[in-house]
Amino acid sequence: MSDAAPKIVTLEELRAHKSRDSFYILIHGKVYNVSKFLDEHPGGDEVILAEAGQDATEAFEDVGHSDEARALLPDMLVGEFEQNSGSKCVLPPSFLPSLSSLLSTLTNHRPPSPALSLSLSLSPQPTLRQTPANATNNDDQNSLMYFVPLGLLGAYFGWRFYSTGAF
Numbered sequence: 001m002s003d004a005a006p007k008i009v010t011l012e013e014l015r016a017h018k019s020r021d022s023f024y025i026l027i028h029g030k031v032y033n034v035s036k037f038l039d040e041h042p043g044g045d046e047v048i049l050a051e052a053g054q055d056a057t058e059a060f061e062d063v064g065h066s067d068e069a070r071a072l073l074p075d076m077l078v079g080e081f082e083q084n085s086g087s088k089c090v091l092p093p094s095f096l097p098s099l100s101s102l103l104s105t106l107t108n109h110r111p112p113s114p115a116l117s118l119s120l121s122l123s124p125q126p127t128l129r130q131t132p133a134n135a136t137n138n139d140d141q142n143s144l145m146y147f148v149p150l151g152l153l154g155a156y157f158g159w160r161f162y163s164t165g166a167f
């Protein structure tokens with residue numbers, strides 16, 4: 001019998017398996033079901049449970065796991081993670097909304113040009129969050145940042161004008 005194609009695990013599946021009965025973990029682009037290993041893990045179950053639904057590669061490598069630890073992985077393999085063909089980033093880049101807001105401040109509160117908005121919203125991630133509906137509150141706060149100092153400056157010069165007896 002020839003080797004079957006590896007199962008592809010989607011981001012939704014990875015996130016759905018978060019219970020102790022069926023707990024998926026993503027390491028180096030491969031998804032493992034570690035539910036039976038949780039109680040045996042020498043580092044405790046909490047550290048593994050904390051990696052639910054995200055890429056645990058960095059946490060796994062930071063510990064400097066031995067070859068024996070790595071040899072345990074194949075038995076728990078579920079399949080390849082879907083996003084290996086694209087970007088390695090599992091979660092949406094959280095800096096994009098703040099970058100967009102910074103750009104809109106720098107461009108005098110005008111929204112970024114359509115081309116820029118397009119490039120900011122283009123992402124290989126299906127889960128990229130849109131700018132929240134309350135983003136306009138941010139613009140209001142930004143406007144205050146300009147109008148309050150300007151008002152104070154105007155009041156100061158007004159006071160100087162009257163106190164010098166020009167009127």
Ligand code: HEM
Nearest residue numbers: 034042043047048051056059060063064065066068069072
């Ligand atoms: C399926 C994945 C994992 C396997 C098979 C595994 C296996 C092991 C094994 C066999 C050890 C004993 C030391 C060694 O041989 O390296 C160990 C230790 C340890 N592991 Fe994991 N591990 C996994 C995931 C993780 C993750 C995601 C973390 C998150 C931080 C982690 C944190 C630790 C820590 C802190 C220790 C050290 C415990 C100590 O020295 O007291 N492990 N692991």
